[in-house]
Amino acid sequence: MSTVSESGVVSAVNKELFIGGKWTAASGGRTFPVQDPATGEVLCEVADASPEDGIAALDAAVAAQGDWAAHPPRERGEILRRAYDALMARQEELALLMTLEMGKPLAEARGEIAYAAEFFRWFAEEAVRIDGGYATAPNGSGRFLIAKQPVGPSLLITPWNFPMAMGTRKIGPAVAAGCTMVIKPAAQTPLSMLALAQILADAGLPEGVLNVVTTSSAGSVMEPLIRDGRARKLSFTGSTAVGRKLLEQCADKVLRTSMELGGNAPFLVFDDADLDAAVEGAMQAKMRNIGEACTAANRFYVQRGVADEFARRLTERMAALPIGRGTEDGVVVGPLIDEAAIEKVSELVSDAAQRGAKVLTGGATVDGPGNFYQPTVLTDVPQAARMTSEEIFGPVAPISVFDTEDEVIAKANDTEYGLVSYVFTSDLKRSLRVCERLETGMVGLNQGIVSNPAAPFGGVKQSGLGREGGTVGIDEFLETKYIAVSL
Structure with a gap:
């Protein structure tokens, strides 16, 4: 048995919404239960966000985007590195928290915490390697400048099966690239993400860069954010059926998308x-x-x-x-x-x-x-x-x-499928x-x-779009800008 208290790790997690760097109750004080799949018992209640709460989270992300995009890449990387250190230092308690809400054995949960942390370490190193280009126009009359800039406010949706790693795999490159975020974890396993939000805040992530909305009604909260137009990126991990619906919604505002979908x-x-x-x-x-x-x-x-x-x-x-x-x-x-x-x-x-x-x-x-x-x-x-x-x-x-x-x-x-x-x-x-x-x-x-984490993860056919991890993972959160210079 673990030497860490089960009730202690659950009670230590703030169960409110994390918006604009502050913990806040959901509208109307609504909550929903989180169950232990091994016993069926309720572990705790967490905030149940409304569509209005989701918009407040997007407001915070949009407000923080300008300053965060200008934040020095080295410091963005250092924040991720400090978060990596914290995850590894707290591996035992975070593993127990994950086991309680998701069910996987402790040995696997410990492995996932280490795996999740590696995405922060990897993208901490990638933050200072965002490059561009300089070239002579073929006719010699000008120059091409190529710049990489953050996509902008990003919506992240993570599944229940790897509640910590699927979060860090998206948050890591977004932070490194200079994107603010609204993240919605799965309703079955919100506690790992809530714990991660506090770890990132303690590591120095500025207010509004990461916003966490937990909800029992994913569609009603996330669709308005997708259709709002201010978010410019959606990264989703989950079923192909849900992925198709999200792609249809993203088409309305032509959002940049990354989809990690089903496999066979x-x-x-x-x-x-x-x-x-x-x-x-x-x-x-x-x-x-x-x-x-x-x-x-x-x-x-x-x-x-x-x-x-x-x-x-x-x-x-x-x-x-x-x-x-x-x-x-x-x-x-x-x-x-x-x-x-x-x-x-x-x-x-x-x-x-x-x-x-x-x-x-x-x-x-x-x-x-x-x-x-x-x-x-x-x-x-x-x-x-x-x-x-x-x-x-x-x-x-x-x-x-x-x-x-x-x-x-x-x-x-x-x-x-083709994962x-x-x-x-x-x-x-x-x-x-x-x-x-x-x-x-x-x-x-x-x-x-x-x-x-150092290799590109992703599929073809209906298993998804884009790649996470590796040297290409950060590209999903960057736009390429071409500047024509006349001489």
Whole structure:
């Protein structure tokens, strides 16, 4: 068990809205509950913002934009660096807070705090590397000056599955670029973002640069801000269905958009793969965050020669995973986020079984309080099963067999999504062929984790627009200005 008090970390978080550098109650004093998904118990109540509160947050961001854009890049970077140090110093309490509101085991929550902090460290270094250009006009009569300037006030919407890291991945580049922000965390997991707001304020972030609105009615609060016209950027991480709606709203004012949307990651294992590495990679790609990740392996395609052995080994590993509340020692599989998540996973497994899939382990919910589902392995999953086209977002590994390279690539690409894929093979030529032919923005080649703050994260097709992280991540918050100079 953690030595940090559960009630203590929850009570330490300010649960009001953070607008213009001040904590303030929501209009009418409205609140909504935050639940522990492992027990169903209410952890606390947080401010429930109204549309008027959202406009007040945008007002604050707009008012602060001019001064913040002119703020020295070095100091913007130093603020992020101080926030990085604070996150690492408070890793244990922040991890416990995350486990309580989201459910992931403490070990994973600690890992996420470190991962989240790295975005601040990375973009602290990128803040002073915003560059431009100087060139001679082709006819020699003038010069071209190229400048990079902040996009302006930005709207950020983050999901519940990585409540701290998805915040720092957006806030980091926005701060580094000189953009002010209004951020709306997911209603299921607002506490991590509220804690982060205080950390940034303590690190010296000026008033109005970051504004946090927590709400149980995301659409009614955020749509007016999108359609207002003063915000110039929207960055969203969440489902493709919601992303489509937001893109329609952004079209009205032609907002700059970044979209990190759904995934349907194929995991390819060829006959010549190192099976030990493939199984280990499968566990990482499937079970990270209890399978509640857009990068989670959603479809396992295993070449016939090793299919039975791979399934046996994966089943053995999955069946042995300890299930329980994330605060308990040794727990690896925590609860899913809510009852709707349990219902969806159950429906997908039932559908596959009815279509002929075999359940090798798991396949059922866990009795008792909380939203728990058994780690599950299915074989002989037909391409017509719903889980081959829908994001599972749970601890379920469906395995199908393939024979040829062309066959598996066709199956892997047969989806509207294109976020990430995984390939395990010892053949160098095949590695390059397959990686180039897969229609995804990222590929894990002989490894089950791709996320890294120093690398560009993002997808193609209906998995999104733009990239976060890496040297290109800050570009999403910068506009290019060309200045023509006559000589």
